[in-house]
Amino acid sequence: MQLTALIAMAGDPHTAIYLNGSAAAAAGFQQFPLVLRWLDDGVFVTGAAAPYTRALGAQLVAVGGMPIDQVVGQLATLIPHVNDQWVQYMAQHYLLGQQILQGLHVVPVAATTPLTFRTLAGEVFTLDVSPGSNSSLSSLPDPAAGIYPDYLQNTSQNYWYTYSAANRLLYFKYNSCGDMPGNPFANFANQVLAILDANPVDTFVFDLRGNTGGNSAIWNPLINGLTARIPTLLSNPGLRVYGVIDKGTFSSGSLDAMLLKQPIPSSVAAAFPGIDLSKLVQVLGEPTGGATQGYGNVTGFTLPSSGLVGQYSTEFITGPSYVPTGPAFQPDIAIGLRSTDFFARHDPVMAAILARTDAAPPPPSGSAIAVNGASFRADEGLAPGSFASVFGSYSQVPDQVLVAGIPGQIVAATASQVNFLVPARAPLGPAAVSVRANGSELASGQATLTSSGPGIFVLRPDPSQPGAVENQDASVNTSSSPAAAGSIVQVYATGNGPVDASGNAPVSVFFGDLPAGVLASVPLTQYPGLWQINVRVPAGITGEVPLFVVAQNLASNAVTLSVR
The missing domain is CATH 3.90.226.10 (2-enoyl-CoA Hydratase; Chain A, domain 1)
Known part of the structure; x- marks a missing residue:
């Protein structure tokens, strides 16, 4: 491992010794029977052997009590890289290596290693994990x-x-x-x-x-x-x-x-x-x-004693002139x-x-982060009249939110999150967000208002994102109460765009990548901010199906619909 770290100091991702794979396993580098994936919001378990399936869908937050960011900082010393993206890609593999973690003194030498996880609902638990085969793993999603x-x-x-x-x-x-x-x-x-x-x-x-x-x-x-x-x-x-x-x-x-x-x-x-x-x-x-350019055209090698494999670069590869040079x-x-x-x-x-999205609005910024109140996505704008949530660390519970200087209607508030209605008359474009209490500003931020900003409501903090969707018989769609193919379901969302002469908000609905027939798309005037979409479930699909909507070239989050 010291030789691996020495090579990594050169910062050439094409010159490395690899501590995962079959050669590393033969050399004694054992793996935990898990599959990890580095996603935007952390490192998550997507596959697990039978003793550890409780971790499926959970986020890995610590190893041996050490926070995951610190663990990855240690792993980065073994990973030659020019950007954090490659560290993250390799770390999702190296985090599974018990001998790697022991060699870095992240955990002591022992038969099991304590891994700590957090679910989407906030439950934190620790499993003592042993190395083992990953030949029969359960996967999420299945x-x-x-x-x-x-x-x-x-x-x-x-x-x-x-x-x-x-x-x-x-x-x-x-x-x-x-x-x-x-x-x-x-x-x-x-x-x-x-x-x-x-x-x-x-x-x-x-x-x-x-x-x-x-x-x-x-x-x-x-x-x-x-x-x-x-x-x-x-x-x-x-x-x-x-x-x-x-x-x-x-x-x-x-x-x-x-x-x-x-x-x-x-x-x-x-x-x-x-x-x-x-x-x-x-x-x-x-x-x-x-990087856009760097050393490459590699030659492989095998270390004679350990049998570990690696490679080294033999020439500098220049990037194309029409792409900006960068890491x-x-x-x-x-x-x-x-x-x-x-x-x-x-x-x-x-x-x-x-x-056919042409551009994403700038992400919200500042000490008050305002996002769509259904999807919580930071890569879409806020639509006037829609539900939004503004997150921050407030010294007291806010009683007012201003968007572009216009008060929004607060629905619920805590010292870390305020749910509110974006003012319907707020102008499109960049907008200042001010979170206040008793006339004084607690936090401020910047958001972007767009004419539409679709988001579908989610029923509960479950990794599969069960949606706020009713079946044709008015029952809530669940795995035990699925919709029939060909039936009509009602989807509840927010962030519709302008309505047409008939009072409908133009929208497209997709089940996976299958377009579906929309029967109605109406803002519910009796419930400001709420948008109801009636759509027919396409034929030929069954099981758990991701459903999302598109309004004015902007896609919503997806929710899971159960179909029989």
């Missing part, structure tokens, strides 16, 4: 129990695709930059291009989340085929191309993602003056785990993945793609 997001499917395949006729969307998942036996990428590219040629495609998604690299030239047959089709593709004025990246996008995966931003030749662009090429290709998600490739639109998204089977990036 892939067999309902709709599963595309980016989590077919993870053993280097590449795959699917076409959605309902959305005129072609989705390409690129997990690893390497040929697959029996289906070399050149053949695969021909299959994708044939689908593109034979079907209407308005949206083409290149999903490189979790692609840690390989040979960046492997996908050239697809890129070359698309380049030859640029004039044909641009003849569709509705075409949009999206790249998707995250902290696991690294090395050749990151290089290929940057290639998507290559400008279209001016000679070709001149033939399509009516198309805004600046919006043709958008990259969404999180910053990558690797990470930045998305055009930053969209994080929260635990409430992951456990609700929801992909907020695909939701933004289906919504």
